[in-house]
Amino acid sequence: MVDLRSDTVTRPTPEMRQAMAYAEVGDDVFGDDPTVLRLEARAAEMFGHEAALFAPSGTMANQIALQLQVPSGGELLAGADAHVVTYELGAAAALGGISTRTWPSVGADIDVDQIAAMIRPAGYPSVPTRALAVEQTHNLGGGTVVPLPVLRALREVSEKAGVGLHCDGARIWHAAVADGVPLSAYGELFDTLSVCLSKGLGAPAGSLIIGSRENMARARVLRKRLGGGMRQVGILAAAGLHALENHIDRLADDHARARRLAEALAPYGVVDPAAVRTNIVLLDLSKTTLDAPSLTARAAEQGVLISPMLPSIARIITHLDVDDAGVDRAIDVLGGVLGSA
Amino acid sequence: MVDLRSDTVTRPTPEMRQAMAYAEVGDDVFGDDPTVLRLEARAAEMFGHEAALFAPSGTMANQIALQLQVPSGGELLAGADAHVVTYELGAAAALGGISTRTWPSVGADIDVDQIAAMIRPAGYPSVPTRALAVEQTHNLGGGTVVPLPVLRALREVSEKAGVGLHCDGARIWHAAVADGVPLSAYGELFDTLSVCLSKGLGAPAGSLIIGSRENMARARVLRKRLGGGMRQVGILAAAGLHALENHIDRLADDHARARRLAEALAPYGVVDPAAVRTNIVLLDLSKTTLDAPSLTARAAEQGVLISPMLPSIARIITHLDVDDAGVDRAIDVLGGVLGSA
Amino acid sequence: MVDLRSDTVTRPTPEMRQAMAYAEVGDDVFGDDPTVLRLEARAAEMFGHEAALFAPSGTMANQIALQLQVPSGGELLAGADAHVVTYELGAAAALGGISTRTWPSVGADIDVDQIAAMIRPAGYPSVPTRALAVEQTHNLGGGTVVPLPVLRALREVSEKAGVGLHCDGARIWHAAVADGVPLSAYGELFDTLSVCLSKGLGAPAGSLIIGSRENMARARVLRKRLGGGMRQVGILAAAGLHALENHIDRLADDHARARRLAEALAPYGVVDPAAVRTNIVLLDLSKTTLDAPSLTARAAEQGVLISPMLPSIARIITHLDVDDAGVDRAIDVLGGVLGSA
Amino acid sequence: MVDLRSDTVTRPTPEMRQAMAYAEVGDDVFGDDPTVLRLEARAAEMFGHEAALFAPSGTMANQIALQLQVPSGGELLAGADAHVVTYELGAAAALGGISTRTWPSVGADIDVDQIAAMIRPAGYPSVPTRALAVEQTHNLGGGTVVPLPVLRALREVSEKAGVGLHCDGARIWHAAVADGVPLSAYGELFDTLSVCLSKGLGAPAGSLIIGSRENMARARVLRKRLGGGMRQVGILAAAGLHALENHIDRLADDHARARRLAEALAPYGVVDPAAVRTNIVLLDLSKTTLDAPSLTARAAEQGVLISPMLPSIARIITHLDVDDAGVDRAIDVLGGVLGSA
Ligand SMILES: [Ca+2]
Ligand SMILES: [Ca+2]
Ligand SMILES: [Ca+2]
Ligand SMILES: [Ca+2]
Ligand SMILES: [Ca+2]
Ligand SMILES: [Ca+2]
Incomplete structure (x- = not known):
């Protein structure tokens, strides 16, 4: 059997199983799991952010980030083929009350001017745009990579308009490898990122939200409400740490x-x-x-x-x-x- | 003062005030207001549908219709400049949990093939599309009129895909007059329509949702929850009836x-x-x-x-x-x- | 026919119809309706508050007030038979994401100590209580009146706990008349009140939210999203003003x-x-x-x-x-x- | 250090770590993880139900079950101190639009007549009650056990009223051991149950929703939307299976x-x-x-x-x-x- 359905099907390697078997754990809902804390600190450092938070899935990591940036009744702009819009079963609207307006997705071909023109500023009689989301690499775009200069231009647009910028970085590792861009160069452009340990990196499960210390504190509350607070989850975090050290290159x-x-x-x-x-x-x-x-x-x-x-x-x-x-x-x-x- | 901000600023004419002053009324939450019942019956008849329901505003009429067609966590497709997406303060998501994906609005220039390609069928791992919404005339498009053949093509697309079709017809009267199309020719193409009495027609307030008897029964419950159940609202319905008879041509x-x-x-x-x-x-x-x-x-x-x-x-x-x-x-x-x- | 189903069935008197027929109106969504502005100012003054906002129904007035005081995911405490809990079709949860915990309703017999004990303070691992709601008079309690000293004790509790206090005052006029308490004495105890013009006061439709200027500005946004923004609604406000002047005693x-x-x-x-x-x-x-x-x-x-x-x-x-x-x-x-x- | 904060702090035993290290795994989002499938089958069997579904936490298991039984805008009755009401950060309302009305919690002392009297039947002008939830054992009640005959009486009430019955069975194992009641005797009384593997049973993380095959199919969709779909989560399921076999008595x-x-x-x-x-x-x-x-x-x-x-x-x-x-x-x-x- 050759299973090419997704990189999510990867199974833990013997070394990764070893790391899990000996993981030091504690109750992470109480903030007591040392392995989770190490994973979060390592991921934050890699992306040049203050903090990170473990989540059971990429969908939850994305939805927490969106709820951090967009209040109920606020607007998110994203590509029409974005995972956060089409592959999370309407979660942004159903769970976060977040309104989405979409630009046409043509692979990773992001038209920054078009996005800039879509932003609805506050002070006009329309729903104000609160954040933009991009996907790196872009799944429905065929694993395409948004070039760093395009992302920088998008950052300028978001700053000028005073709206947030989120990166659905489930496969951002692939972009870094393909384009030879350090993860921190991506990290500095976004207010929040989500990254997945369980896809190409081969961990059995787990994702991370990355951002400011203040946002991660709020993210803990949102994670608890969504049912993503897990206990001795250092077992999974150990696999994630192993993957970060060994499975990127x-x-x-x-x-x-x-x-x-x-x-x-x-x-x-x-x-x-x-x-x-x-x-x-x-x-x-x-x-x-x-x-x-x-x-x-x-x-x-x-x-x-x-x-x-x-x-x-x-x-x-x-x-x-x-x-x-x-x-x-x-x-x-x-x-x-x-x-x- | 010449007030061209909107046709919503129209004030009731003396004849319309007369109609309100003598309106026969009852408690419409109990279904007892004869003037409201007459208005609803008249509107349903004009559009060739079974039933209609009075609502305090076009926003509420639209949102009730969307909630009738799309469950929480389901997807609506609409134009990026659609009133239901950008001018109702995120209501579809915030109140109905409805996820929106948008096609680029270029006036009323609807690209039916593009819309057809955007529909996500059930059975794939994405949020299934449940309804499409179009606006006639299109406000942000500059009062443009979607030609009847385009709407017919869109109806074919929606039927083939098994998704609903809603018309935000706040100014559909203008389309009918501009293109010489009977209201019933529009009506037969849509599962639900919303129409406004308080814009070009000159009534002080009020809109209607139009559709099947079954949907209007469900709409009454949704209207109550949204706070749109009013009592002797035949006062306003009388103005609406007068407007339908006298202010279209x-x-x-x-x-x-x-x-x-x-x-x-x-x-x-x-x-x-x-x-x-x-x-x-x-x-x-x-x-x-x-x-x-x-x-x-x-x-x-x-x-x-x-x-x-x-x-x-x-x-x-x-x-x-x-x-x-x-x-x-x-x-x-x-x-x-x-x-x- | 003797209709005792509700005081909502009251029909406008000839004098009230006269007031509506000659009402000066404007577009209230733009804040231009002079009659609505007068009604709002009059109601705010009667209850000793800064501002008020017209709403199409008591349900919408209540729900806007609750959304002002309790964010999505926050908790409201109310009586188990409260209108906001049982007679608004789940609106607090469905539209506002507001969690409700209820004390046993035994008429208007409010046990202030019991309520104080139910408040969940912030800083513990439970959902923090954000507001309390009481109903004056209490519909399911049989039109009973909560005595002023009890309400004062409840105010002390809410202030000490740092949680808001809302009054569903759909029939507060009856309490004022029955107990000889001035409306302002009630008004000063609550952060927000909702009052109805269309029940005992005999107006055809309309309610008001009453509170601070800042809250009423936020309330306008919430009203628009809920579909409660109406245009020349001074027609209905004129009836409300007439009712306030003539139908309380x-x-x-x-x-x-x-x-x-x-x-x-x-x-x-x-x-x-x-x-x-x-x-x-x-x-x-x-x-x-x-x-x-x-x-x-x-x-x-x-x-x-x-x-x-x-x-x-x-x-x-x-x-x-x-x-x-x-x-x-x-x-x-x-x-x-x-x-x- | 003696850690008595919660039984959630339990760390996996060496035998449990062994079970995890050698767990056979697959992609559970695709339904391919054999260990998860075995755990779900075993749990369903223990409680005499058709099916079960793994969830990352007890909060998510509860919320999925509530969403299965109560639509947005519907009503759930539960004790005022219930975990689903007070310790899940308002999730029922914020994520599911579920309205809660509560009976006074006095330990596990459930007054079945009082609950029966609180149910609002359909056909009256109030929000219809759709489900009841009880907690076994009751956390805020001090780990108290609801006697089997009381639960049976509650089942009769729920069936007569045509409303659902959910058991928050995070610690139902303790009830079974304390009262000598087989788990299946509890299971047959409820439409859905949630049970936790990570508390007294000592697994690092994981809970299960238990119910009919049809409900578990719907639960998979709800779990995905909430972000609870995990990949090779057989690692955790192996710990859960070990716990079920070894840690109950x-x-x-x-x-x-x-x-x-x-x-x-x-x-x-x-x-x-x-x-x-x-x-x-x-x-x-x-x-x-x-x-x-x-x-x-x-x-x-x-x-x-x-x-x-x-x-x-x-x-x-x-x-x-x-x-x-x-x-x-x-x-x-x-x-x-x-x-x-
Ligand atoms: Ca994997
Ligand atoms: Ca919501
Ligand atoms: Ca007008
Ligand atoms: Ca919702
Ligand atoms: Ca009346
Ligand atoms: Ca544990």
């Missing part, structure tokens, strides 16, 4: 494998390899006779798992648990199905 | 005056008269040295009131209480300010 | 009639006349063979309308539109049904 | 230690040992010169940690990590402080 291998896969499938007219910058390959089936559920089903019969994201879009993600042989097998199977379609 | 005069105003100001490079289809004139000041608050303030000093909508957009609306002389005065004053800028 | 007549009705029905074991302090008479049918819906139905057949509030509780309310003859008729019909049960 | 030791502690402190007039049924001891300091924060601070100086729950209530909880020597030490230190006050 190796993402370059996943990126190379994704690119190789894209190159092999390019002849079927479903992907432009030049667009593959990190570990995600989107197959656009709209010019084939297959739809995404069919391709998925037929590949699964031969032991290759991928994800149907939309009727004509299937997604492949490379990760820690897929080696070169796995990619070869995926190329064979997917090429076979696409070739016979 | 005359909207053509308001449209002609708006067009005349636009033609007179066109030489200043702030408006294209051909874009003025109904009673709204947007002045785009971005190529002048004035911003909207300055123009507004300087015109007000000379007794002409207009609305700054955005830093570089001012809005003029003609209505029942502004005659030809008022428009002449507005042309003189605004032309003077624009000419000296 | 006469409530004593309604109280006398309610007492007379209770005395006449006391022999059937359904009511203690001594408990009837204002214009509400609750019939407790639990010791009869009738339930409230049956009594209601059988009285209605003979032209007397009352309200079933709970399976064994029916409610009678006297008001402006019921004279001595109407009460005589109600006594005959209800006595007849109760006597034959 | 031994709770009797914790109960005995709590009773011994209460007996030793009884002479200071702060606790009635007869009220101590499980592992919780509440000290009522209202008749002493100490408040809870002072007692807590002074005991902490001597290495004994307890929790101030309210200004005059301190809480002690015995658990897996406190042995007889620890209890002796706590008795010495707390007795010393109380004796010198």
